[in-house]
Amino acid sequence: MEYHVRTMEERDVPYVSKIENEIFSLPWSEKSFIDAACNPDNIYLVCERTGEIAGYCGMWTVMGEGNVTNVAVHPSYRRQGVAEALLKEMERRAKEKSVTIFFLEVRQSNEAAKKLYEKLGYSPIGTRKRFYERPVEDAIVMSKIL
Template identity: 50%
Template sequence: MLEIREMTEYDIEQVGEIEESIFSVPWSRKSFQEALNKENTIYLVAESDGKILGYCGLWNIIGEGEITNVAVRSEYRRKKIARALLEQLLATGKEKGVEAFTLEVRESNTGAILLYESLGFVHEGIRKNFYEKPQENAIIMWKRQLD
């Protein structure tokens, strides 16, 4: 059974493993620890039988939620885990006063773009050469009207 809950320091080792397996420039475990210790952040994990399957995070900056991370273990993708994480992140953010959400996504990440669009995000710009290894533009997406 999948449980979506707040990330704790005990989750950081598994979260770090997922991060390193997915991203060419991964966050360090220390970065996740520091993020968890900030008042204005929300970090969630998707867990099943003690195994972290995915995670996401948000920084609340004066009512705007910047989604910093969304990741799911490769062998668990296409099982609606990212959707469940994001739906909970959006709901929790809204409860904590977030009025609009933003994120960046690689131009080539069609699956993620389609997911974000299905959740109400729209394209609002491009960040040229935002990503490294490989270098790629980022699409800036916003969800401004909350359900």
């Protein structure tokens, strides 16, 4: 399938928010996405297919470190390479900002995401106890050094 990964724009936020609300029990608000995407230090991307947003991701960058804040794919586009395309492009752009290490958290039970992150070179480095709510669950902290 052919996808187009590009910078998230304010006009994308209602569609991103729809996916966010469908997937997550504590979704980000539209304002949170706008604020994050408009910060020039951050990297927020969407992946489109035939004009429809299939997924999105985001990263905050500070002093050479990147914190992956969001990775989400619409259920109808899962297991089709969307998340991998988004993460690879986000990493490419982060390198341009001199980011040398990435961090992310993932639900302990999210086996599909953990496998993808490991495939892309992320390694587990710790646990954040009771990090997630609804349901309460630990987060596995993962990192990747470039």
